[in-house]
Amino acid sequence: MTTKQFMIVNRKAPYGTIYGWEALEVVLIAAAFEQDVSMAFLDDGVYQIKKGHQTKGIEIKAFEKTFRALEDYDVTKIYVDQESLTERGLTADDLTIPVEVLSRAEIGKRMEEQDIVLAF
Amino acid sequence: MKFAILVSEGPYTHQATDTAFLFAQAVLAKGHEIFRVFFYHDGVYNATRLTTPPQDDRNIVKRWTELAKANNLDMVVCVAAAQRRGIVDDGEMQRNGKDATNLAEPFRISGLGQLIEAGIQADRLVVFGD
Numbered sequence: 001m002t003t004k005q006f007m008i009v010n011r012k013a014p015y016g017t018i019y020g021w022e023a024l025e026v027v028l029i030a031a032a033f034e035q036d037v038s039m040a041f042l043d044d045g046v047y048q049i050k051k052g053h054q055t056k057g058i059e060i061k062a063f064e065k066t067f068r069a070l071e072d073y074d075v076t077k078i079y080v081d082q083e084s085l086t087e088r089g090l091t092a093d094d095l096t097i098p099v100e101v102l103s104r105a106e107i108g109k110r111m112e113e114q115d116i117v118l119a120f
Numbered sequence: 121m122k123f124a125i126l127v128s129e130g131p132y133t134h135q136a137t138d139t140a141f142l143f144a145q146a147v148l149a150k151g152h153e154i155f156r157v158f159f160y161h162d163g164v165y166n167a168t169r170l171t172t173p174p175q176d177d178r179n180i181v182k183r184w185t186e187l188a189k190a191n192n193l194d195m196v197v198c199v200a201a202a203q204r205r206g207i208v209d210d211g212e213m214q215r216n217g218k219d220a221t222n223l224a225e226p227f228r229i230s231g232l233g234q235l236i237e238a239g240i241q242a243d244r245l246v247v248f249g250d
Contacts, residue, residue: 002240019250022161025200029232035240116239118126118247120161 004115005036010045011119015060020048023120024066031073038077038114039070040107041099046084051096067097079107122153124242126235128249130162131180132173137166140248141183148191156194156238157184159227161249164207167197169224181224188226195227196234 008027014020030037041049053064070076078099085091085101092101102110111117125144129136140157147154159166171181188195197207203216209223223229239245 004240006236006239018161022201026160026232026235030236030239033233033236033240035236116245118245119249120128 001034003034003036005038005113006030006116006118007038007040007111007114009040009042009111009117009119010048011043012048013044014048014053014063015055015058019120020045021063023118024063026118026120027070027075028066028073031070031075037073037075038079038110039075040079040081040110042081042084042107044084044088046080046088046090046095049078049080049095049097049099050090051094064096070097079110081107122155122241122243123147124155124238124245125157126238126245126247126249127157127159127163127166128161128247130165131171133162134250136248136250137163137180138178141180141187143246143248144187144193148187154191154193155242156196156234157188158235158238159195159197160201160232160235162205163249164197164202164205167195167202167207167224167227168222170222185224185226193226197223197227197229198232198235199229200232202229 008023010023012019049067053062055062080099080101082101082103125140127137127140131137173179208218208221209229210221213221
Protein backbone atom coordinates (compact mmCIF):
# COMPACT_ATOMS: atom_id res chain seq x y z
CA MET A 1 0.00 0.00 0.00
CA THR A 2 1.16 3.54 -0.69
CA THR A 3 2.32 5.33 2.41
CA LYS A 4 1.56 9.01 2.76
CA GLN A 5 2.30 11.49 5.50
CA PHE A 6 -0.87 12.34 7.42
CA MET A 7 -0.87 15.08 10.06
CA ILE A 8 -3.86 15.42 12.34
CA VAL A 9 -4.06 18.92 13.80
CA ASN A 10 -5.96 19.45 17.05
CA ARG A 11 -7.04 22.96 17.96
CA LYS A 12 -9.94 22.43 20.32
CA ALA A 13 -10.33 21.51 23.99
CA PRO A 14 -10.94 17.80 24.68
CA TYR A 15 -14.57 17.81 25.87
CA GLY A 16 -16.96 20.68 25.04
CA THR A 17 -17.05 19.41 21.46
CA ILE A 18 -16.48 15.98 19.92
CA TYR A 19 -13.65 17.09 17.61
CA GLY A 20 -10.82 15.81 19.81
CA TRP A 21 -12.27 12.34 20.21
CA GLU A 22 -13.27 11.91 16.57
CA ALA A 23 -9.83 13.20 15.48
CA LEU A 24 -8.24 10.52 17.63
CA GLU A 25 -10.35 7.90 15.85
CA VAL A 26 -8.91 9.14 12.53
CA VAL A 27 -5.38 8.82 13.93
CA LEU A 28 -5.97 5.22 15.00
CA ILE A 29 -7.43 4.22 11.62
CA ALA A 30 -4.65 5.97 9.67
CA ALA A 31 -2.13 4.10 11.81
CA ALA A 32 -3.98 0.82 11.19
CA PHE A 33 -3.58 1.57 7.45
CA GLU A 34 0.18 1.82 8.13
CA GLN A 35 0.39 5.45 7.14
CA ASP A 36 3.07 7.85 8.38
CA VAL A 37 0.95 9.61 11.02
CA SER A 38 1.80 12.62 13.15
CA MET A 39 -0.27 14.84 15.40
CA ALA A 40 0.01 18.53 16.18
CA PHE A 41 -1.61 20.24 19.16
CA LEU A 42 -2.25 23.97 18.97
CA ASP A 43 -4.39 26.53 20.81
CA ASP A 44 -6.85 24.87 23.26
CA GLY A 45 -5.94 21.57 21.57
CA VAL A 46 -3.03 21.31 24.02
CA TYR A 47 -5.56 20.63 26.81
CA GLN A 48 -6.39 17.33 25.07
CA ILE A 49 -3.10 15.85 26.23
CA LYS A 50 -2.93 17.51 29.64
CA LYS A 51 -2.57 15.00 32.48
CA GLY A 52 -5.46 14.23 34.81
CA HIS A 53 -8.71 14.43 32.84
CA GLN A 54 -11.62 14.25 35.32
CA THR A 55 -14.86 13.90 33.39
CA LYS A 56 -17.16 12.27 35.92
CA GLY A 57 -18.93 15.56 36.61
CA ILE A 58 -19.86 16.08 32.96
CA GLU A 59 -20.80 12.41 32.42
CA ILE A 60 -18.59 12.03 29.35
CA LYS A 61 -16.10 9.21 28.89
CA ALA A 62 -12.52 10.44 29.34
CA PHE A 63 -10.12 9.58 26.54
CA GLU A 64 -6.79 10.51 28.09
CA LYS A 65 -5.87 6.79 28.22
CA THR A 66 -6.19 6.48 24.45
CA PHE A 67 -3.36 8.98 23.95
CA ARG A 68 -1.11 6.75 26.02
CA ALA A 69 -1.93 3.84 23.65
CA LEU A 70 -0.71 5.77 20.60
CA GLU A 71 2.78 4.39 21.01
CA ASP A 72 1.41 0.85 20.48
CA TYR A 73 0.15 2.06 17.10
CA ASP A 74 3.59 3.50 16.26
CA VAL A 75 2.24 7.03 16.46
CA THR A 76 5.17 8.79 18.11
CA LYS A 77 5.46 12.05 16.17
CA ILE A 78 3.54 14.32 18.48
CA TYR A 79 4.20 18.04 18.06
CA VAL A 80 3.01 20.69 20.49
CA ASP A 81 3.07 24.42 19.92
CA GLN A 82 5.27 26.16 22.48
CA GLU A 83 3.28 29.41 22.44
CA SER A 84 0.00 27.63 23.05
CA LEU A 85 1.52 25.90 26.11
CA THR A 86 3.00 29.13 27.45
CA GLU A 87 -0.22 31.09 26.95
CA ARG A 88 -1.99 28.50 29.12
CA GLY A 89 0.69 28.24 31.82
CA LEU A 90 1.62 24.69 30.80
CA THR A 91 4.90 22.91 30.13
CA ALA A 92 5.71 19.51 28.59
CA ASP A 93 5.74 18.07 32.16
CA ASP A 94 1.99 18.68 32.39
CA LEU A 95 1.32 16.42 29.41
CA THR A 96 0.26 12.79 29.53
CA ILE A 97 2.52 11.60 26.66
CA PRO A 98 6.04 12.44 25.50
CA VAL A 99 5.94 15.20 22.88
CA GLU A 100 8.20 17.39 20.83
CA VAL A 101 7.61 21.04 21.74
CA LEU A 102 8.16 23.26 18.70
CA SER A 103 7.78 26.92 17.79
CA ARG A 104 4.89 27.93 15.54
CA ALA A 105 7.29 28.38 12.65
CA GLU A 106 8.70 24.88 13.12
CA ILE A 107 5.22 23.35 13.27
CA GLY A 108 4.42 25.24 10.07
CA LYS A 109 7.44 23.65 8.44
CA ARG A 110 6.31 20.16 9.50
CA MET A 111 2.88 20.89 8.04
CA GLU A 112 4.44 21.85 4.75
CA GLU A 113 6.16 18.46 4.54
CA GLN A 114 2.86 16.55 4.81
CA ASP A 115 0.85 14.97 2.02
CA ILE A 116 -2.35 15.43 4.01
CA VAL A 117 -3.24 17.77 6.85
CA LEU A 118 -6.53 17.12 8.62
CA ALA A 119 -7.40 19.89 11.06
CA PHE A 120 -10.05 19.37 13.72
CA MET B 121 -6.37 16.22 -10.95
CA LYS B 122 -8.00 13.71 -8.62
CA PHE B 123 -9.62 15.32 -5.57
CA ALA B 124 -11.11 13.91 -2.39
CA ILE B 125 -13.33 16.03 -0.15
CA LEU B 126 -13.93 15.82 3.60
CA VAL B 127 -17.02 17.54 4.98
CA SER B 128 -16.98 17.79 8.77
CA GLU B 129 -19.71 20.26 9.66
CA GLY B 130 -23.49 20.02 9.61
CA PRO B 131 -25.70 21.57 6.92
CA TYR B 132 -27.38 24.95 7.64
CA THR B 133 -25.43 25.34 10.92
CA HIS B 134 -22.15 25.96 9.18
CA GLN B 135 -21.13 27.24 5.78
CA ALA B 136 -18.52 24.47 5.40
CA THR B 137 -21.04 22.20 3.67
CA ASP B 138 -22.13 24.91 1.23
CA THR B 139 -18.54 25.72 0.35
CA ALA B 140 -17.72 22.02 -0.05
CA PHE B 141 -20.65 21.63 -2.43
CA LEU B 142 -19.71 24.67 -4.51
CA PHE B 143 -16.09 23.49 -4.58
CA ALA B 144 -17.17 20.02 -5.77
CA GLN B 145 -19.26 21.63 -8.53
CA ALA B 146 -16.33 23.80 -9.61
CA VAL B 147 -13.90 20.87 -9.58
CA LEU B 148 -16.18 18.87 -11.88
CA ALA B 149 -16.85 21.87 -14.14
CA LYS B 150 -13.11 22.23 -14.67
CA GLY B 151 -12.93 18.60 -15.79
CA HIS B 152 -11.22 17.22 -12.69
CA GLU B 153 -12.15 13.99 -10.97
CA ILE B 154 -13.59 13.52 -7.46
CA PHE B 155 -12.47 10.22 -5.97
CA ARG B 156 -14.78 10.44 -2.98
CA VAL B 157 -16.70 12.84 -0.74
CA PHE B 158 -16.44 11.75 2.90
CA PHE B 159 -18.76 13.00 5.67
CA TYR B 160 -17.55 13.08 9.26
CA HIS B 161 -18.51 14.71 12.57
CA ASP B 162 -21.84 16.60 12.10
CA GLY B 163 -21.12 16.40 8.36
CA VAL B 164 -23.10 13.13 8.45
CA TYR B 165 -26.31 15.21 8.68
CA ASN B 166 -25.74 16.11 5.03
CA ALA B 167 -26.99 12.59 4.30
CA THR B 168 -30.46 12.52 5.88
CA ARG B 169 -33.22 12.48 3.29
CA LEU B 170 -35.68 13.73 5.94
CA THR B 171 -34.25 17.26 5.72
CA THR B 172 -37.03 19.74 4.93
CA PRO B 173 -35.77 23.31 4.62
CA PRO B 174 -38.19 26.22 3.90
CA GLN B 175 -39.13 26.40 0.23
CA ASP B 176 -37.18 29.57 -0.44
CA ASP B 177 -33.96 28.09 0.93
CA ARG B 178 -31.47 25.75 -0.71
CA ASN B 179 -32.01 22.03 -0.14
CA ILE B 180 -28.51 20.93 0.77
CA VAL B 181 -29.20 17.19 0.86
CA LYS B 182 -31.11 17.16 -2.43
CA ARG B 183 -28.36 19.24 -4.02
CA TRP B 184 -25.72 16.65 -3.00
CA THR B 185 -27.94 13.82 -4.23
CA GLU B 186 -28.39 15.45 -7.65
CA LEU B 187 -24.70 16.29 -8.06
CA ALA B 188 -23.65 12.80 -6.98
CA LYS B 189 -26.10 11.03 -9.30
CA ALA B 190 -25.22 13.21 -12.29
CA ASN B 191 -21.49 12.63 -11.81
CA ASN B 192 -21.49 9.17 -10.29
CA LEU B 193 -19.79 10.41 -7.11
CA ASP B 194 -18.87 8.11 -4.25
CA MET B 195 -20.53 9.69 -1.18
CA VAL B 196 -19.46 8.02 2.06
CA VAL B 197 -20.76 8.67 5.58
CA CYS B 198 -18.61 7.55 8.52
CA VAL B 199 -20.35 4.69 10.31
CA ALA B 200 -19.31 5.60 13.87
CA ALA B 201 -20.25 9.25 13.39
CA ALA B 202 -23.54 8.19 11.75
CA GLN B 203 -24.49 5.78 14.52
CA ARG B 204 -23.96 8.45 17.17
CA ARG B 205 -26.12 10.90 15.27
CA GLY B 206 -28.89 8.61 14.04
CA ILE B 207 -28.11 8.37 10.33
CA VAL B 208 -29.39 4.93 9.38
CA ASP B 209 -29.48 2.72 6.28
CA ASP B 210 -31.12 -0.72 5.91
CA GLY B 211 -28.05 -2.57 7.19
CA GLU B 212 -27.68 -0.36 10.25
CA MET B 213 -31.42 -0.53 10.95
CA GLN B 214 -31.29 -4.31 11.10
CA ARG B 215 -27.98 -4.54 12.95
CA ASN B 216 -29.04 -2.10 15.67
CA GLY B 217 -32.73 -3.01 15.86
CA LYS B 218 -34.03 0.38 14.71
CA ASP B 219 -37.46 0.97 13.17
CA ALA B 220 -36.55 3.36 10.36
CA THR B 221 -33.92 4.50 7.89
CA ASN B 222 -33.09 8.01 6.72
CA LEU B 223 -30.01 7.75 4.49
CA ALA B 224 -30.47 9.68 1.24
CA GLU B 225 -29.41 8.24 -2.11
CA PRO B 226 -26.70 7.70 -3.26
CA PHE B 227 -24.87 8.08 0.09
CA ARG B 228 -23.46 4.93 1.66
CA ILE B 229 -22.32 4.24 5.22
CA SER B 230 -18.82 2.86 5.69
CA GLY B 231 -15.74 3.07 7.89
CA LEU B 232 -13.16 5.76 8.51
CA GLY B 233 -10.75 3.67 6.47
CA GLN B 234 -12.54 5.11 3.44
CA LEU B 235 -11.28 8.56 4.44
CA ILE B 236 -7.71 7.33 4.77
CA GLU B 237 -7.99 5.51 1.43
CA ALA B 238 -9.30 8.71 -0.17
CA GLY B 239 -6.25 10.53 1.20
CA ILE B 240 -3.97 7.89 -0.26
CA GLN B 241 -5.65 7.68 -3.68
CA ALA B 242 -6.38 11.35 -4.37
CA ASP B 243 -3.86 13.97 -5.42
CA ARG B 244 -5.47 16.40 -2.98
CA LEU B 245 -7.71 15.83 0.04
CA VAL B 246 -9.53 19.09 0.71
CA VAL B 247 -11.07 19.59 4.16
CA PHE B 248 -14.20 21.67 4.75
CA GLY B 249 -14.64 22.14 8.49
CA ASP B 250 -14.64 24.73 11.22
